[in-house]
Amino acid sequence: MKNSDSDQKVKLTDQPLFRIGMIIAIVLVLFIGLQQWFIPKSFGKTGHYRSDNIQEWTEHELQYAAGSDACLTCHSNVKNIFLSGSHEQLNCETCHGPAVKHPNNPMDSKPSIESSREFCGSCHQTLTGRPDTVITQIDLGTHMGFANCSDCHQPHNPGFKFGGAD
Amino acid sequence: MAKMVRRRFFSLGGKLLAGGIVAGTIGKYFPDTVAHAAPTVRTGKTEGKWGFVVDTYKCIGCGRCVKACKAESQVPVDQEVYRTWVERYTVDYDKNVKIESPRGGINGFPEVENRERITKSFFVPKLCNQCENAPCTKVCPVGATYTTPDGVVLVDRERCVGCSYCIQACPYGARFKHPVFKVADKCTWCYHRISKGMTTACVQACPVGARVFGEIGVPDSPVDKILSEERVNILKPEAGTMPLVDYLGLDKVVV
Numbered sequence: 001m002k003n004s005d006s007d008q009k010v011k012l013t014d015q016p017l018f019r020i021g022m023i024i025a026i027v028l029v030l031f032i033g034l035q036q037w038f039i040p041k042s043f044g045k046t047g048h049y050r051s052d053n054i055q056e057w058t059e060h061e062l063q064y065a066a067g068s069d070a071c072l073t074c075h076s077n078v079k080n081i082f083l084s085g086s087h088e089q090l091n092c093e094t095c096h097g098p099a100v101k102h103p104n105n106p107m108d109s110k111p112s113i114e115s116s117r118e119f120c121g122s123c124h125q126t127l128t129g130r131p132d133t134v135i136t137q138i139d140l141g142t143h144m145g146f147a148n149c150s151d152c153h154q155p156h157n158p159g160f161k162f163g164g165a166d
Numbered sequence: 167m168a169k170m171v172r173r174r175f176f177s178l179g180g181k182l183l184a185g186g187i188v189a190g191t192i193g194k195y196f197p198d199t200v201a202h203a204a205p206t207v208r209t210g211k212t213e214g215k216w217g218f219v220v221d222t223y224k225c226i227g228c229g230r231c232v233k234a235c236k237a238e239s240q241v242p243v244d245q246e247v248y249r250t251w252v253e254r255y256t257v258d259y260d261k262n263v264k265i266e267s268p269r270g271g272i273n274g275f276p277e278v279e280n281r282e283r284i285t286k287s288f289f290v291p292k293l294c295n296q297c298e299n300a301p302c303t304k305v306c307p308v309g310a311t312y313t314t315p316d317g318v319v320l321v322d323r324e325r326c327v328g329c330s331y332c333i334q335a336c337p338y339g340a341r342f343k344h345p346v347f348k349v350a351d352k353c354t355w356c357y358h359r360i361s362k363g364m365t366t367a368c369v370q371a372c373p374v375g376a377r378v379f380g381e382i383g384v385p386d387s388p389v390d391k392i393l394s395e396e397r398v399n400i401l402k403p404e405a406g407t408m409p410l411v412d413y414l415g416l417d418k419v420v421v
Contacts, residue, residue, distance in 0.1 A: 017176055028187070040325075049312035053322040060358035063238045064367045090373050094230055098237045098367075123228045123373060128278045129254045129287035130226045134374050 063098035067091060070103065078156050085157025086136075095119075095155075115150035214383030215298075215317030215410060216355060219392045220291050222415040224376035227252055227289040232272040234371035238356060243272070247342040249353040250293040250368050255419055257286040263419045290420055291377065293368070294319065294340040294353035295401065295409030302332035302341060302352075311350065317410060318357055323349045337405045355379070382410075 012018055042052040065071070071092040072079045082088060093099055096111035117140050126137040144152065154160040235250045236243050252271030256264045256278060268275065271289075278284060300319050303311045310325035311332055321332075326349035333341040333350060344351035356366035360379070364370075369377045380389035392398065398412040401420070413420075 021176075043309065046315065047312055048309045050309070050322050050325060053312075053320065053324070054314050054357075057320055057354060057357045058361040061240075062358065063240075064234060064359075064370055066364050067370065089375065091370050093234075094371050094373050098234070122230075122274045123226055127227065127275060128256060128281050128284055129275070129289050131223060131288075134224050135226050 062100045064093050065100045065103075068093075071099070074103070081154065081160070082156040085154075085159055087156060087158060115148050115155060117146070117149060120149040120155075214381050216296070216360060217380060217382040217387075217389040217393065218293070218296070218355065218411045219378040219389050219398065220293075220411060220413050221376045221378070222288055222290050222413060222417075224374045225252065225289040225291055226374055226376075227254060227271060227275050228373065229271045229274050230371040230373060231291060231368035231377065232270045234367040235353070236272070238359075238367035239354070241351070242345050245345045246270075247345060247351070248272075249340075249351070250291060252289050252291045254289050255287065255417065256284050257419060258283045259285060265421070286417070288415070288417065290413070290416075291368075292338065292340070292401075293411065294355070295338055295407065295411040296353075296355060297407035297409050299406060299408045301335040301337065301405075301407060305331040305335045307331065314357075318355050318360075319352070320354055320357060321350050321352060323347055326350050337402050337407060338409075 040050045040052070043050045045051045068091050072082070093111070096113065099109070099111040101109040102111055121140045123135060124137055125140050126132075130137065149155070149158075152161050154162065229252060231250055232248060232252060233243075235241070235248070239249055241247060241249060246269070248270040250270075251267055253265055253267045254271070254275050256266075258264075258280075266275070275289075278287075296313075296317060296319050298313075298317070300313060303313055303319060306312075307329065308325050308327055310322045310327070311319065312322070313319050328343060328348050328350065330343060330350065333343065336352075341350055341352045343349070356364075356368075359366060365379050366377075369379045378388050378392060380387035382390055382393065384390055392414070393412060396414055398414055399416040400409045400412055401416070402409075
């Protein structure tokens with residue numbers, strides 16, 4: 001009887017244990033809440049990283065197209081001469097630059113056309129370290145003066161020469 | 167009497183609560199120790215891992231790959247940072263080895279001064295090796311860099327805090343701080359392309375086929391054909407990183 005009397009005297013909210021319990025509960029709720037807030041949703045699903053990021057990387061914007069086939073469906077005038085020459089192994093974009101936007105917007109997004117001696121020479125100039133078994137090489141300093149390469153060579157099939165040059 | 171029961175109740179409840187919090191927290195921070203669902207994100211072909219072969223016998227040092235890489239992955243062209251670059255090694259009569267990579271080789275290479283003294287010279291294209299035992303992913307303090315289920319090491323630009331630990335950890339120097347995004351950046355093997363069944367931009371731009379990309383362990387894959395028929399080597403085997411990039415014709419002077 002005496003015990004239950006003393007219980008009724010102190011209200012529940014005034015009991016020290018209750019107050020400590022409340023403080024612990026608030027800290028716990030804050031901790032779990034902040035943890036949920038700061039850790040991204042997909043983190044830890046497949047490892048110690050945010051697995052949604054894999055999907056994000058697959059959506060990165062393209063600059064280069066899938067290959068030359070798409071180009072040759074429209075540019076059929078180039079197709080035969082290109083596929084019959086030694087440049088056949090190249091992709092169009094190797095020389096013309098990135099062109100994935102060109103098919104949808106042919107007038108505004110034009111790939112580059114270069115025929116300068118320096119441009120062709122970046123592959124064909126003789127150079128220390130450049131294996132001559134892999135690519136035909138010439139010395140730009142002595143080869144045909146200052147003429148543009150495309151003055152004599154058909155760039156899509158460089159073995160074919162204009163104007164009877166040999 | 168009632169007080170004693172309540173005390174025991176609180177004591178037991180407190181212990182259970184504390185135990186639960188500790189167990190839950192440990193489980194949260196060590197996801198590998200608790201059972202978790204199989205990877206849900208599977209992009210591209212996952213039969214085997216992707217593989218990359220660089221043929222140093224074929225590389226002509228034109229720099230088309232460097233140019234293509236910068237365009238495809240939107241790395242500023244005028245900055246001295248490269249996801250892939252080309253090095254030229256020249257060895258002369260006195261066994262002096264010279265390694266050069268002017269602007270990553272993006273505009274090609276100049277002729278050497280005393281060509282007649284060179285006994286051996288060749289080009290070596292470099293890129294991220296997508297190591298199976300990658301040191302860079304291990305040092306990241308925020309879980310921003312990781313290996314995907316199909317074996318490519320990627321950087322999460324949202325999570326990266328730019329501390330550059332991974333840049334120092336890479337034994338190949340393949341990582342850099344992106345000048346625009348201010349986060350760690352590196353070659354992703356064009357993850358946005360290979361997951362769509364395309365090849366990487368550098369492979370596509372290479373005029374001589376010095377770079378080959380494909381799956382490992384699939385019989386008709388060009389990479390698998392080389393790996394099973396040719397003598398290949400990896401860069402810095404002593405680092406124990408187990409790279410997925412193999413080199414044909416790798417000389418011992420190459421670092």
